[in-house]
Amino acid sequence: TNPSLLILPGDGIGPEVMAEVRKIIDWFGAKRGLNFDVSEDLVGGAAYDAHGTPLHDDTMARAHAADAVLLGAVGGPKYDVLDFSVKPERGLLRLRKEMDLFSNLRPAQCFDALADFSSLKKDVVAGLDIMIVRELTSGVYFGEPRGIFEEGNERVGINTQRYTESEIARVARSAFELAMRRGKKLCSMEKANVMESGILWREVVTEVGRDYPEVELSHMYADAGAMQLTRWPKQFDVIVTDNLFGDLLSDLAAMLTGSLGMLPSASLGAPMANGRPKALYEPVHGSAPDIAGQGKANPIACILSFAMALRYSFDQGAEAARLEAAIETVLADGLRTADLMGPDGGTPVSTAGMGDAILA
Ligand code: NAI
Ligand code: MG
Secondary structure (H helix, E strand, O other): OOOEEEEEEEOOOHHHHHHHHHHHHHHHHHHHOOOOEEEEOOOOHHHHHHHOOOOOHHHHHHHHHOOEEEEEEOOOHHHOOOOHHHOHHHHHHHHHHHOOOOEEEEEEEOOHHHHHHOOOOHHHHOOOEEEEEEEOOOHHHOEEEEEEEEEOOEEEEEEEOOOOHHHHHHHHHHHHHHHHHOOOEEEEEEOOOOOHHHHHHHHHHHHHHOOOOOOEEEEEEHHHHHHHHHHOHHHOOEEEEOHHHHHHHHHHHHOOOOOHHHOEEEEEEEEOOOOOEEEEEEEOOOOOOOOOOOOOOOOHHHHHHHHHHHHHOOOOHHHHHHHHHHHHHHHHOOEEOHHHOEOOEOEEOOHHHHHHHHHO
């Protein structure tokens, strides 16, 4: 049987960029004999409009059953007035939570044709290809106690950084597995100099590393890591870090390379019966209501998210590389959606124009 892929286009530019991914999926079936059982469903505002909830239980069940889920984007001004419990974002949060997606992969990859887009010097970013693995379901965003309390005659705001050994071990394992498929280098970032959770983090990552003798493991304090990421990012291959540091470092790393319209992501959970992790792939960007419906959206972030699915859920690394090479070629040819239009211009293309050029 073919691997199954659940597609949730969502709102705003989500369906527009996903339409280009559908063309590419069809192409892989027709030209490369790589067939998927693709089904499509609603999420976010679109699901709210149809069912009064941003994620129907049936959709949740289909997400659990799928080999991978590919999501566009959710949200939009139309839904800003809704109660928090049915806001579009809740659909996405429910997917992430119920699938227990603890490992968030954010690549920072620089296509040579866009190296001028970076705020850093061209030679610092040209050819850059690193991956940040952020722990996504624990740490200071979830730890108890949390809240704003009265203490004496003033208020105190409390959050708790808390990591169990097993939470650290599972995200570390996912980062080592990734490093094995890439450059076999892993850098773990924490602040073991000032945080107990950082000391435990370093110990557990080191222990897990004994199962991966081929991977060269290093440790860095996260603040020093931020400096090194901007000084010479090409020293890294895979970086693994906690939820808070990962939030900051992945945003920083993403902007080494340029436009929001270029950034894919993956969120992985525990292995399923077939050995593959539960997985949700999505562009980093949102529903971009300011350009929705105008054919201006850059579909590359969503297409690269599908390339990540090929690589990490379907073991099709060579086909993923084929797709990425097509994107590189189109960019080198000077084709640009509006968000990529630099000072020296380029050939303007629409969302569909970009998708068609990549296909060609
Ligand atoms: P956004 O990412 O939708 O847009 C930020 C800016 O980047 C806009 O100017 C937009 O036009 C541009 N942009 C984004 N993606 C682009 C693409 N593919 N091609 C060209 N330009 C692109 O973030 P914003 O405006 O803060 O949020 C808009 C809506 O999206 C809100 O309802 C927000 O809650 C939701 N959102 C959803 C996310 C998701 O589904 N994962 C993530 C972030 C925001
Ligand atoms: Mg962030």
